[in-house]
Amino acid sequence: MGKIILTEKQFNLLTKSLMNEAVGVPEKILDSGKKLYEIVIDKIKEIKPGSKTTEFFVGDANLEVANVVFDKLNITVEVTKLDGYTGPAQVASMGMGNHFNFDEGIMMQVNKKDQTVDLHLNFITSDNWTTNDLINDLKKDEIHTISILSHELMHKYNRHNIPYELMGNTADYQAYASSGLNFGVPVLNNFMRYSYFIQVMENLVRPTEIASRMTQKGITRDQFYDFMVNDPTYVELKKIREFSFEYLISQLKKEMDAVDALLKYAGAEIETMSDQEKIKEVLKLVYINLTNSKKEMFDKFFFTAEEMVFNMFGPLARLIGQGKEASEGKQKIRNKYLKYVIKYKDREIDFFKDECEKFNYVATNLMKRISKIYSLIPDEKELTNESILNWDLHQELMEKKYGKRKIQTDYIDELKNIQTPKNGLNLLEKDYTKDEDKKELPSGGKVTISDHNSIPDGRYYFWKDRSGGYQVSKSHQARDNSYSIGERTLKKYLGI
Numbered sequence: 172m173g174k175i176i177l178t179e180k181q182f183n184l185l186t187k188s189l190m191n192e193a194v195g196v197p198e199k200i201l202d203s204g205k206k207l208y209e210i211v212i213d214k215i216k217e218i219k220p221g222s223k224t225t226e227f228f229v230g231d232a233n234l235e236v237a238n239v240v241f242d243k244l245n246i247t248v249e250v251t252k253l254d255g256y257t258g259p260a261q262v263a264s265m266g267m268g269n270h271f272n273f274d275e276g277i278m279m280q281v282n283k284k285d286q287t288v289d290l291h292l293n294f295i296t297s298d299n300w301t302t303n304d305l306i307n308d309l310k311k312d313e314i315h316t317i318s319i320l321s322h323e324l325m326h327k328y329n330r331h332n333i334p335y336e337l338m339g340n341t342a343d344y345q346a347y348a349s350s351g352l353n354f355g356v357p358v359l360n361n362f363m364r365y366s367y368f369i370q371v372m373e374n375l376v377r378p379t380e381i382a383s384r385m386t387q388k389g390i391t392r393d394q395f396y397d398f399m400v401n402d403p404t405y406v407e408l409k410k411i412r413e414f415s416f417e418y419l420i421s422q423l424k425k426e427m428d429a430v431d432a433l434l435k436y437a438g439a440e441i442e443t444m445s446d447q448e449k450i451k452e453v454l455k456l457v458y459i460n461l462t463n464s465k466k467e468m469f470d471k472f473f474f475t476a477e478e479m480v481f482n483m484f485g486p487l488a489r490l491i492g493q494g495k496e497a498s499e500g501k502q503k504i505r506n507k508y509l510k511y512v513i514k515y516k517d518r519e520i521d522f523f524k525d526e527c528e529k530f531n532y533v534a535t536n537l538m539k540r541i542s543k544i545y546s547l548i549p550d551e552k553e554l555t556n557e558s559i560l561n562w563d564l565h566q567e568l569m570e571k572k573y574g575k576r577k578i579q580t581d582y583i584d585e586l587k588n589i590q591t592p593k594n595g596l597n598l599l600e601k602d603y604t605k606d607e608d609k610k611e612l613p614s615g616g617k618v619t620i621s622d623h624n625s626i627p628d629g630r631y632y633f634w635k636d637r638s639g640g641y642q643v644s645k646s647h648q649a650r651d652n653s654y655s656i657g658e659r660t661l662k663k664y665l666g667i
Contacts, residue, residue, distance in 0.1 A: 194543040195378035197237040197328060204321030204383050207234055207244075211292070211320070212309060214246055218302050224249050234288060236328045243287040250294045250305070257297050260304035265319055266291040267326040273338060273473055278504055280336045280472075288327050290320075318383035325376040339508045342469035344370045349468075352460055355436075356429040358422035359457060365411045366526065369533040377404055377537060382544045392548050399542065408541075412534035416527040423450045451520065458519040465512045473505060 214227040225248045232244035245268075250260075268289030274281045294305055309316045346352075347367035354360065367373065381404050390398045399405055423430060427446060430453050434441050437456055441449060474482065477495035484493075497505075515522035 196382045199235040201383050201386050203234040204317050207320045208317045215305050220301050241286050241288045245289045247291045252296055260294055260296040260300050261308045263295045264293045265323050267323045269330050280338045282330045314387045318380045321383040322376045322380040325379040329375050338473055342465050344372050345468040346464040374537050378541050395545050408534045408538050411530045414530050416524045455519045458522050462512050
């Protein structure tokens with residue numbers, strides 16, 4: 172293969188693209204996130220008050236992500252009025268539609284590769300909402316909204332670039348994201364949210380979400396640490412990392428009223444149960460419901476419509492001329508997945524122990540991965556050539572942009588520990604610049620000018636020799652403990 176010659180511009184663009192991919196933030200996705208936001212705002216303006224579901228189609232969206240252009244955009248907006256809700260309209264969730272099927276040839280999920288983005292927005296409102304209420308909710312924190320839209324766009328890009336997946340991973344993710352499991356116990360709701368948060372599909376898009384907020388805020392390298400540790404996603408990951416099995420149990424003991432209510436709702440006889448037995452039973456309930464949900468999600472995505480009919484009616488389906496039995500190969504794949512999801516049956520406690528350990532491992536690694544977005548911040552050295560026309564106004568601008576710089580009273584540690592040459596006058600501990608001191612020799616010693624009969628311009632090096640005298644020389648490289656002294660000071664000291 173011959174050599175490929177790149178121009179400097181091509182090399183820089185290629186390097187930047189590869190670097191962005193390495194940290195999980197593809198080229199151009201942040202700009203496309205902003206563009207998607209503008210399109211969504213414009214379309215929502217067309218929604219009529221009282222509408223429940225409104226659909227829009229944009230044929231020239233042209234959302235660029237790396238080398239892919241998503242030219243078509245479907246937007247579905249659902250507005251739901253909740254009984255008893257009196258707050259302002261707010262978006263409860265956003266979602267990205269993904270199309271896939273199960274290929275029996277390779278026994279894997281095959282993702283549809285197209286250039287169409289299917290975006291879903293779900294609003295919660297009270298009575299008498301207006302179109303402006305929906306717009307205002309998206310605009311009240313524009314930076315956050317754009318970052319979530321970038322997050323959703325990254326989901327589409329990932330599916331576009333990953334042609335094959337295991338169906339079980341999709342079922343696991345949807346069980347947390349779409350099954351609507353709510354147990355009414357605060358710490359269990361946190362457990363479910365954290366389990367969703369660390370799913371592989373979510374981990375892949377987190378760097379893009381945070382990078383979007385970082386770039387919109389114009390974070391510099393000096394500001395990166397404070398930005399990162401206070402970003403809501405990073406803060407959530409810290410909570411997940413610290414969520415241990417011991418913490419789960421201790422919190423359940425503090426929330427026994429909610430535990431009792433859940434058990435009663437499930438029909439349990441709690442009057443004779445100890446708190447320990449209640450906790451064990453409620454954890455079993457969570458695992459049962461989660462496992463059932465995973466199985467239901469898997470079947471929903473795995474079987475064709477004809478196979479679902481056969482599963483419901485069995486051999487009777489043949490009598491009515493409907494349904495088709497799934498192949499032996501598909502049945503083996505399904506049975507393997509069911510064994511995986513039910514493996515903690517009769518030892519449900521172990522599921523929570525293992526899941527909490529997984530929290531720590533995944534959150535720690537994701538925090539490390541997210542920190543790599545630091546490399547996306549432009550090198551500030553490229554921005555140092557400024558023509559300051561009004562010094563005072565420029566300083567006010569810098570204070571507003573970067574904060575007021577504190578007046579420091581000492582060198583920072585790294586500078587403080589550096590050994591530097593001492594000035595000759597400091598060494599002699601006396602100011603030999605006064606007329607009466609010109610010819611006074613320090614400590615009765617003598618001064619010798621090495622290799623010179625006169626003192627030309629420049630700096631000399633002054634040091635004490637073994638005899639107690641002082642040597643002055645142009646060259647100091649072969650001398651230890653030599654100290655710099657200026658020509659003028661030296662002349663004054665010698666009386667020349």
